Amino acid sequence: MHTTQNPDVWMNGLFVPWDQACVHPFCHGLQRGSVVFESIDCNETINGKAAIFRLREHMIRFENSAGIIGMELDYKLESLMHAVIDTVARSGLKSCVIRPLAFYADPVMDVYPGDASIMVAIGLAESHEPPETYKVTISRFHKIDNACMPVKAKVSGNYINPMISKTEAKKAGFDDAILLDKDGYVAEGSTSNIFIVENNKLITAPEDSILLGITRDTIMAMAQKLSVEIIQEKFNAERLKHADEAILCSSGKEVTPIVQVDESIIGDGNPGTITKLLRSYYRDIIEGHVADFEDWLTYIQ
Ligand SMILES: Cc1ncc(COP(=O)(O)O)c(C=O)c1O
Numbered sequence: 001m002h003t004t005q006n007p008d009v010w011m012n013g014l015f016v017p018w019d020q021a022c023v024h025p026f027c028h029g030l031q032r033g034s035v036v037f038e039s040i041d042c043n044e045t046i047n048g049k050a051a052i053f054r055l056r057e058h059m060i061r062f063e064n065s066a067g068i069i070g071m072e073l074d075y076k077l078e079s080l081m082h083a084v085i086d087t088v089a090r091s092g093l094k095s096c097v098i099r100p101l102a103f104y105a106d107p108v109m110d111v112y113p114g115d116a117s118i119m120v121a122i123g124l125a126e127s128h129e130p131p132e133t134y135k136v137t138i139s140r141f142h143k144i145d146n147a148c149m150p151v152k153a154k155v156s157g158n159y160i161n162p163m164i165s166k167t168e169a170k171k172a173g174f175d176d177a178i179l180l181d182k183d184g185y186v187a188e189g190s191t192s193n194i195f196i197v198e199n200n201k202l203i204t205a206p207e208d209s210i211l212l213g214i215t216r217d218t219i220m221a222m223a224q225k226l227s228v229e230i231i232q233e234k235f236n237a238e239r240l241k242h243a244d245e246a247i248l249c250s251s252g253k254e255v256t257p258i259v260q261v262d263e264s265i266i267g268d269g270n271p272g273t274i275t276k277l278l279r280s281y282y283r284d285i286i287e288g289h290v291a292d293f294e295d296w297l298t299y300i301q
Pocket of ligand 1: 213214
């Protein structure tokens with residue numbers, strides 16, 4: 001990102017110029033990864049206004065993530081949502097990625113944060129078109145397990161596992177890594193949920209070993225409208241490799257077709273029919289074309 005034109009950062013209720021939004025290098029959040037965060041998309045809609053997609057659901061997950069790691073936020077849900085809206089409105093941006101963070105901001109050497117103060121910060125970054133297609137590899141690392149880390153918390157410390165997996169995947173010429181759970185079933189992409197299509201049915205990993213993605217939930221709602229059956233069940237890497245279609249989804253990736261898993265080509269190597277349908281429906285929703293899902297859009301006035 002360029003530093004000259006970057007929008008101001010909201011920090012505990014104050015707007016701070018991007019270049020002055022600083023923390024102590026020994027703050028607990030930086031040392032231990034005790035940073036709760038979200039990634040939320042804001043898009044330009046058909047009426048020319050910016051709209052944040054599923055803001056409430058993202059900020060509920062933000063609060064839940066904090067609760068799971070025992071971090072007590074000083075802000076209620078509505079205040080957090082307003083802070084996000086104010087940050088976007090102030091920037092004048094029509095489309096962007098919104099990144100709220102909450103972290104222990106005091107320098108603390110112990111793993112126990114004690115009564116360290118908590119900083120909530122909201123920053124914006126440039127948004128990009130979702131990828132056209134993805135080639136993925138199965139990671140040699142398993143997805144972190146609920147028995148050691150709370151997988152439902154979107155907390156930075158959980159992301160070293162997918163960071164290493166994706167770095168290895170990139171080095172091997174793939175776009176992303178797929179992580180299996182401890183029993184060898186497909187769990188997630190590095191920062192995305194996964195669906196396969198078999199016989200015109202959508203299948204996705206059940207809730208236990210994954211981050212509950214808001215895009216995953218959106219896909220399930222779209223599928224219902226389109227009368228596409230959804231099954232939540234465990235499936236292994238072989239089933240993924242032999243699926244008719246496969247999808248990675250997240251707020252940034254939206255609905256991204258997987259066209260290759262290691263040496264296996266998915267379908268005919270091009271995005272499949274259901275994937276294409278969901279991808280364009282998703283775009284229509286976030287751009288405000290679909291009245292049934294207008295409630296998911298928070299317009300910036
Ligand atoms: C581990 C993980 N799984 C799934 C997702 C997808 O979540 P969402 O659709 O809410 O962006 C993310 C998003 O970053 C993620 O980090």
